[in-house]
Amino acid sequence: MKNNYQQIQHLAYAGHEIATESISQQQGLQDKGYEEWVGEMIGMREILRHFSNVSVNDVVGMRAPFLKPGRNTQYKVIEDFGYIYDSSITVPPVPVPVWPYTLDYKISHECKSGTCPSKTFPGVWEVPLNTHYVEGFEGGHCPYLDQCVLHNLDENEVFEWLQEDFSRYYEQNKAPYMMPFHTNWFQTKALTNGLHKFLDWVLELPDVYALTVTQMLQYMTDPKEMREINTIDAWKCDKSVAVAPKPCNIWNTCALPFKIPEQNITDTRYMETCRECPNVYPWLGDAGGTGISGRDNYIFSGPVQDADGENVDEN
Secondary structure, eight states, rough: EEEEEEHHHHHHHTTTTOBBSSSSTTTTGGSSSSHHHHIIIIHHHHHHHHOOOOOEEEEEEEGGGGGOOHHHHHHHHHTTTTEEEEEEEEEOSOOOOOHHHHHHOOSSSSSSSSSOOOOOOEEEOOOOOBBBBBGTTTOOOOGGGGOOTTTTTTHHHHHHHHHHHHHHTTTTTTTOOOOOOOOOGGGGGHHHHHHHHHHHHHHSSSTTTOOOHHHHHHHHHHHOOOOHTOGGGGGGGGGOOOSOOOOOOOOOEEEEEEEEETTTTTEEEEEEESSSSSOOHHHHHBOOSSOOTOOOOOOOOSSSOOSOBOOOOOO
């Protein structure tokens, strides 16, 4: 396994938003307790701070592994540790897409996973993953676009598939069109080229913008008239705001010991970072890779804190 924290820093420096999806990607996290969720999500945020130089104050979104929300527990962690939004809840195929909403009230649509929160969490945003599909369900339906079966299409057919899917949003309620992928989409030339054609086409429309989730939520809470939108500097590609310092040109490639939890097996894992290599592979309970298992202690008390419970000066 290999993590490229130098590349994450490069993306953050270019203005892309970075969020957390746990450290271990373990199955069954939806049934775990508060401490496990804190360790997974706040620990990952701390790893990003250590090795990608991404400010913890800029990591404000999370997604549960395998799109299985952690019931009320996950959202209590979101609330306690200063996250703004979650994007784990999927929406079944519906004629009209669902807009993002706050958890001040009961979720208005079916919870496909069965593990959505049952309590209210006022002010916490949910950015749902509407199911992608076209009429007749050619290619199936999917929350992640790469999970639809499109590899047998040529690039023009992929382009047309995305156009039809997008039109359900654009021609109706203009809900945000989320485009989540795994990297395997980009291993097929027709899918990659079809996506490029779609992006070239859609960004020529006069009222379509490519935004981060946080930018989109800011617009929802403070909407502008169309004539004002072009004055929003943060939406201009040449005015993107870096959330990490400029990455290094020469980085460290670290081969690190990793002891598989609950097994008497030591493996080697690799990571790349502009920082010094840690002693061991960063993991649950040891975000800094010190080699001291269980050293991290995340306690929320208002300001953002590091693994030692000390306030982090982000200035």
